[in-house]
Amino acid sequence: DAKTTQPNSMESNEEEPVHLPCNHSTISGTDYIHWYRQLPSQGPEYVIHGLTSNVNNRMASLAIAEDRKSSTLILHRATLRDAAVYYCILRDENNDMRFGAGTRLTVKP
Amino acid sequence: DAGITQSPRYKITETGRQVTLMCHQTWSHSYMFWYRQDLGHGLRLIYYSAAADITDKGEVPDGYVVSRSKTENFPLTLESATRSQTSVYFCASSESISTGRREKLFFGSGTQLSVL
Numbered sequence: 326d327a328k329t330t331q332p333n334s335m336e337s338n339e340e341e342p343v344h345l346p347c348n349h350s351t352i353s354g355t356d357y358i359h360w361y362r363q364l365p366s367q368g369p370e371y372v373i374h375g376l377t378s379n380v381n382n383r384m385a386s387l388a389i390a391e392d393r394k395s396s397t398l399i400l401h402r403a404t405l406r407d408a409a410v411y412y413c414i415l416r417d418e419n420n421d422m423r424f425g426a427g428t429r430l431t432v433k434p
Numbered sequence: 435d436a437g438i439t440q441s442p443r444y445k446i447t448e449t450g451r452q453v454t455l456m457c458h459q460t461w462s463h464s465y466m467f468w469y470r471q472d473l474g475h476g477l478r479l480i481y482y483s484a485a486a487d488i489t490d491k492g493e494v495p496d497g498y499v500v501s502r503s504k505t506e507n508f509p510l511t512l513e514s515a516t517r518s519q520t521s522v523y524f525c526a527s528s529e530s531i532s533t534g535r536r537e538k539l540f541f542g543s544g545t546q547l548s549v550l
Contacts, residue, residue, distance in 0.1 A: 359538065368524050368541035369477070412476065420465055420484060422539065423493055424477040 328352070329413045334429040337403045345398040345428055347413030352393050357416045360387065360398050362409040363427070369412065372398065408432045437461070440525050440542035447515050448550050455510045455545045457525030465528045466508040467539065468492075468500065470521040477524065483508055515549045522546050 330348045337343040349358065359374040373380055373387045375396075380387040386399040400407055412427040438459040447453045457466065464485050469477040469492075479492030481500040489500050497519060499511045508527075512519055526539040 361539070368526075368544050369539070370541065371538040374538060410476070419490070421479065421482065421490070421492065422467065423479050424469070426476040 328415045328417075328423065329425050331411075331413055331425060331428045333426065334431065336431045336433060337400075339405060339432055339434050340402050343400040343403045343407070343430065343432075345400075345411050345413075345430065346395065347397070348395050349413070349415055350394045352415055353417065354393075355418055358387070358389060358393075358396050359414045359416055359422070360385070361412045361414065361424075362407075363412070364406075364409045369424075372411070374416075403430075403432045405432050405434060438525060438527050438540050438542045440523075440545050442545060443543070444546050444548075446548045446550065449515060449517060451515050453512045453515055453547070455512075455523050455525075455547070457508045457510070457542060459506055459508075459527040459540075461527065461529070461540075462505055463527035463529050463540075464505070465537075466502065467526040467528075468498075468508065468510045469524045469526065470494065470519075471524060471544075472521050480510065480523075512547075512549075515547075517549050520547060520549045 360372040361369040363369040373385050375387045388397045410427040410429050412424045441456045467482040468480040471477045478494050483489045483502045486502050486505050523545045525542045528537040528539045
């Protein structure tokens with residue numbers, strides 16, 4: 326079973342920020358938090374990952390709670406092309422990477 | 435930059451037949467993974483491999499066999515296909531056994547398998 330829980334769906338308006346939450350209450354100290362997204366009819370693609378500190382890249386930001394039991398993926402200005410299913414995954418010491426159902430993000434024009 | 439390729443892109447087979455899905459990566463990545471995705475659902479891990487000749491079961495390994503004789507190839511075999519194995523199959527790879535967990539996964543385009 327996946328070690329993370331996410332809302333099934335979220336909606337956003339175009340050009341507004343989106344905060345996608347993920348709970349991982351059983352995370353261990355050495356698990357990395359990875360985020361991927363899957364556009365329709367495509368394979369998943371990497372978005373961002375982190376361990377303890379907040380991370381930024383050209384696609385998004387990742388905010389990690391101090392206790393590491395939750396994290397939030399932040400899309401600063403959602404576009405129609407950001408409509409996808411977003412997955413939060415923990416990569417553990419065994420490198421067993423299990424995806425849950427993810428959050429389906431709808432972006433409204 | 436060929437990356438990671440899966441073949442065939444589409445496959446139709448019959449119940450009871452053996453079918454092999456191919457996955458090839460050109461980066462010499464240590465880790466490789468096989469996932470299945472059923473219509474309207476997330477991905478479920480079937481098998482993964484940390485290096486050549488090292489494989490481990492994921493969430494749903496029953497009915498599947500994998501091998502990894504070469505680093506770049508990770509074929510997935512359905513020994514006797516069943517209708518419940520109709521799904522889209524994704525292969526993925528990631529770098530370096532020494533830095534494993536911080537490395538991102540690269541996914542192939544998927545194989546859509548229909549078992550009649």
